[in-house]
Amino acid sequence: MSSLLRRPALRLTIVAFVVLTIQATLCVDLKPFGVTADLMLLGATASGVVAGSQKGALGGFVFGIMFDLYLQTPFGISPLVYGLAGFMAGYVQTLTIDPTWYLSMVTVALSSAAGVGGLALVSQFISLEGRIPADLVRDALAIGTINGLIAPLVMPVQRWCFGIKRAIV
DSSP, X not given: OXXXXXXXXXXXXHHHHHHHHHHHHHHHHOOGGGSOOOHHHHHHHHHHHHHOHHHHXXXXXXXXXXXXXXXXXXTTHHHHHHHHHHHHHHHHHHHSSSOOHHHHHHHXXXXXXXXXXXXXXXXXXXXXXXXXXXXXXXXXHHHHHHHHHHHXXXXXXXXXXXXXXXXXX
């Protein structure tokens, strides 16, 4: 039983379920900057920043699947976009020479903003919405800012999910 709980996929699923519960209850009523925070996208991008691009894609896929089980959109949009956002966050994080906490925040913010744009693009591609919303840039910037500010609180949880011990320097 103990070895089962050490698997990243199971830990990610448990954390994604808790985050989805918070997303579906608390975040619906709280709208900083006039938009609903996307904590599921935050979990995907924080996975990439903490564990690298491949595990970020895994984290994004798990968070996307959980979110798609809740949403009423065609199944598969969120895992696709969140997986790409997690991969991008991990890849950008590897490009930095000495990543610090504030660069991690910026990486999460930029990857989250790109994820919002990616969701709009994929929705447009499958003609889920008639056209790209006019306030897409405002929403992407707001969600990116919110996720970037909350990122230092989420990254230790993602480290636990992947079993990463943080080196104390």
